[in-house]
Amino acid sequence: MEKWLKTLEQRLSKKFNKTEVDEVISYYEEIINDRLEHGEAIEDILKQYHMATIERDMMVSELSKREVNSIQDLFKTVFQFFFILIATPLWIPIAVIYFVSFVIVFVFFIVSIAIFFSGLAAIIYYIAVAFTDMTSFLEVTGYIGVGLIVMSILSLISLWFYKASQGVAKGLFKVFVNLIKKYRGVK
Structure with a gap:
């Protein structure tokens, strides 16, 4: 013993x-x-x-208690849990659903980055238009102002997508962990 x-x-x-x-x-x-x-x-x-079962049950339990404060911690925890799921043959269908769900969340994250860069492109465009056209000072200021407004709006939308993807990822993680804990009888 x-x-x-x-x-x-x-x-x-x-x-x-x-x-x-x-x-x-x-x-x-x-x-x-x-x-x-x-x-x-x-x-x-x-x-x-079985030690492997004890370890897996403990891993599920500990991952569910883990505080996720950054995007790096979130990705690390999500991938660790995914590897736990695919390590058990009966959980592979759940692992597939889990993987697809997080691919969708990752797309949200990529969309947030794309929207932010489109905001940067918009302000660069409006600044370029303002200085390439021979226009008055008021028109230059107007173009720059419109560029700043567009960039601000797109940055806010980007931030919303980022926060939404992070919130959805945390929520999905909790749902899947609780599902596995319930299925395995882990507390």
């Missing part, structure tokens, strides 16, 4: 912090000891606990 617990601890320590690992180790140590006291053989007990 000690060897099995030590192996589990080493395996979990690669992906989780010490406090989380200690909680899991003490949990399984207590369960195994209780079952040993009731006369079960250690081999039979250990056959029922």
